[in-house]
Amino acid sequence: MTLLEVRNLEVTYGGGAAAVRGVDLSLAAGRKLGVAGESGCGKSTLALALLRLLPSGTRVGGEILLDGEDVLTMRWGRVRAVRWAGASIVFQGAMHSLNAVHRVGDQIAEPILLHRKAATAAVARKRTGELLEHVGLPASRASAYPHELSGGQRQRVMIAMALACDPRLVIADEPTTALDVMIQAQILRLIGQLVTEQDVGLVMISHDLSVLADTCDRLAVMYAGRVVEEGPAREVYEDALHPYARALSAAFPRVGDPTSRFAPRGLPGDPPDPSDLPSGCVFHPRCAAALETCASRDPESRDAGGDRRAACVHVEPTDARSGTP
Numbered sequence: 001m002t003l004l005e006v007r008n009l010e011v012t013y014g015g016g017a018a019a020v021r022g023v024d025l026s027l028a029a030g031r032k033l034g035v036a037g038e039s040g041c042g043k044s045t046l047a048l049a050l051l052r053l054l055p056s057g058t059r060v061g062g063e064i065l066l067d068g069e070d071v072l073t074m075r076w077g078r079v080r081a082v083r084w085a086g087a088s089i090v091f092q093g094a095m096h097s098l099n100a101v102h103r104v105g106d107q108i109a110e111p112i113l114l115h116r117k118a119a120t121a122a123v124a125r126k127r128t129g130e131l132l133e134h135v136g137l138p139a140s141r142a143s144a145y146p147h148e149l150s151g152g153q154r155q156r157v158m159i160a161m162a163l164a165c166d167p168r169l170v171i172a173d174e175p176t177t178a179l180d181v182m183i184q185a186q187i188l189r190l191i192g193q194l195v196t197e198q199d200v201g202l203v204m205i206s207h208d209l210s211v212l213a214d215t216c217d218r219l220a221v222m223y224a225g226r227v228v229e230e231g232p233a234r235e236v237y238e239d240a241l242h243p244y245a246r247a248l249s250a251a252f253p254r255v256g257d258p259t260s261r262f263a264p265r266g267l268p269g270d271p272p273d274p275s276d277l278p279s280g281c282v283f284h285p286r287c288a289a290a291l292e293t294c295a296s297r298d299p300e301s302r303d304a305g306g307d308r309r310a311a312c313v314h315v316e317p318t319d320a321r322s323g324t325p
């Protein structure tokens, strides 16, 4: 059953240019979708839009159906009810997301008390202890302040908080960026394991395609506000169809994988400024495979077969392959 369906999402910050341009995504209950792309391609904007967390004055169009209900047209009372309980978000850098002057246990208990009207302080405390143990911390750490925990422990607290109200969807925006590599791997394993155990859907955002390929079932690669390729995680990572997705895979080879075909390589040039997008395919100025037509033709996202889609002139649509007119 479809848990999340994003249709033609457009986000434009006040007075600026579109940061997300016509994004379509879907996620089945209990599955894990990775969203990758370079800095500025619109990943965080997409994450914030899913929970209506964008600053006021931002124009948002399209549909975001969570269990069939459009988040974008909900009344604010309903949006508040959906946050934490329907969908929750783990941000990068837990030090900034946790309140420095409150004990972490009280911060985990807060959404429980808010959303479960019948929950007493004692019930919330008990649940907080269980959640902390669930994410690999002793229940006694509930009385700690954020500065008394390591970066990895704080991120575990954020994950406990995100799971506190048994959401159907967890959105994790660069959840391990501020952590060292060993702790990153632990936290990613933990998120993957918890969403599988609890049948929660996961949207995980990262610039690192190799991390997402290891954690997620499906991958969407964004460039300049659009999804340029989407498909089964392993196939997109190992055999991308879109030249940008290929370049991103090459930039993030799997650490320590002797069979990796790729040497780490940067992608030349920078992503375009949303207020000054190139004509045609917006990736063409950086694309090693660009044809003359790419400067004037903006390719639609095409069904490439095998549950894959990509927006590139080089991608042969399935109907063409099968000879269907």
Ligand SMILES: Nc1ncnc2c1ncn2[C@@H]1O[C@H](COP(=O)(O)OP(=O)(O)OP(=O)(O)O)[C@@H](O)[C@H]1O
Residues within 6 Å of the ligand: 013, 014, 016, 019, 037, 038, 039, 040, 041, 042, 043, 044, 045, 046, 055, 207, 274
């Ligand atoms: N509050 C804001 N007001 C105006 N423009 C914004 C705002 N937040 C982001 N943008 C712009 O929207 C575009 C997309 O930014 P976004 O943060 O979504 O990208 P990202 O892929 O998440 O990048 P990063 O990985 O660096 O977080 C960028 O051009 C950015 O400058």
